[in-house]
Amino acid sequence: MSPSREEVASPQGQSLLTRVLLALALIALAAWCVDFLISVHAKYRHVAPATYTMFWTRRAWLWTHLAGGTLAIVLGLVQFLTQWPRAFSRVHRWTGRGYLAGILIASTGAVGLIATSPAPFAIRMAFAATAWAWLSTSLIGLVAIRRGQVQKHRRWMTRAWLVTLAPITFRLVIHTPGVMTLADPPDVIAMMLWVSWALPLLLFEIGRRSWALWHRRRAGQAQAGLSRAADAGPV
Numbered sequence: 001m002s003p004s005r006e007e008v009a010s011p012q013g014q015s016l017l018t019r020v021l022l023a024l025a026l027i028a029l030a031a032w033c034v035d036f037l038i039s040v041h042a043k044y045r046h047v048a049p050a051t052y053t054m055f056w057t058r059r060a061w062l063w064t065h066l067a068g069g070t071l072a073i074v075l076g077l078v079q080f081l082t083q084w085p086r087a088f089s090r091v092h093r094w095t096g097r098g099y100l101a102g103i104l105i106a107s108t109g110a111v112g113l114i115a116t117s118p119a120p121f122a123i124r125m126a127f128a129a130t131a132w133a134w135l136s137t138s139l140i141g142l143v144a145i146r147r148g149q150v151q152k153h154r155r156w157m158t159r160a161w162l163v164t165l166a167p168i169t170f171r172l173v174i175h176t177p178g179v180m181t182l183a184d185p186p187d188v189i190a191m192m193l194w195v196s197w198a199l200p201l202l203l204f205e206i207g208r209r210s211w212a213l214w215h216r217r218r219a220g221q222a223q224a225g226l227s228r229a230a231d232a233g234p235v
Helices: 005-009 009-044 049-081 087-115 121-146 150-164 166-174 186-230
Strands: none
Touching: 009 049, 009 150, 009 166, 049 087, 049 150, 087 150, 121 150, 121 186, 150 166, 150 186, 166 186
């Protein structure tokens, strides 16, 4: 008897493994995000000049940025948890709208912070580039789903989510021992602001293309197996 496509490719097993790995990754990511949000709240919960330092006279812009960013981080996680089951389609749509609203609110705060910042130009430019990457990836993802391009929507919203995580990535990198000694602190901060979103986007693209190539090879091998079995005839 000739082997079926399911026997050759075993897509059910691959799908289960993919879902398990994705679930574990999301759990780890959620813990990472919660830790970041708790640390930010602990840092700015005491409203005083000594706590806010350079942000004291610009605290309204900071609060706007943090409020929108918190909303985007939390709802971004919900988006990934509800993007597959059809039972969650309505939740996914509404949390998606809230996620985009959070990005707009946070970006508004970012514009205010950049415009009033005494930081060097390199830092302000890097911060502005992060906001631009955040808005542009989100907008492309929104346009894609409005046109019914679901796969394109998922790709670009994943990219937008990686940019959403840029502050968390920046915090992780900047606290790595030895990083702040690579150059003058303002230069390191500017460079790490770029790295915090550009590097994850690059790694995502490499991973996505490698995954697609692997699947094409698997499909080719499965098809070749079916062809050989068909040529051999029934056993």
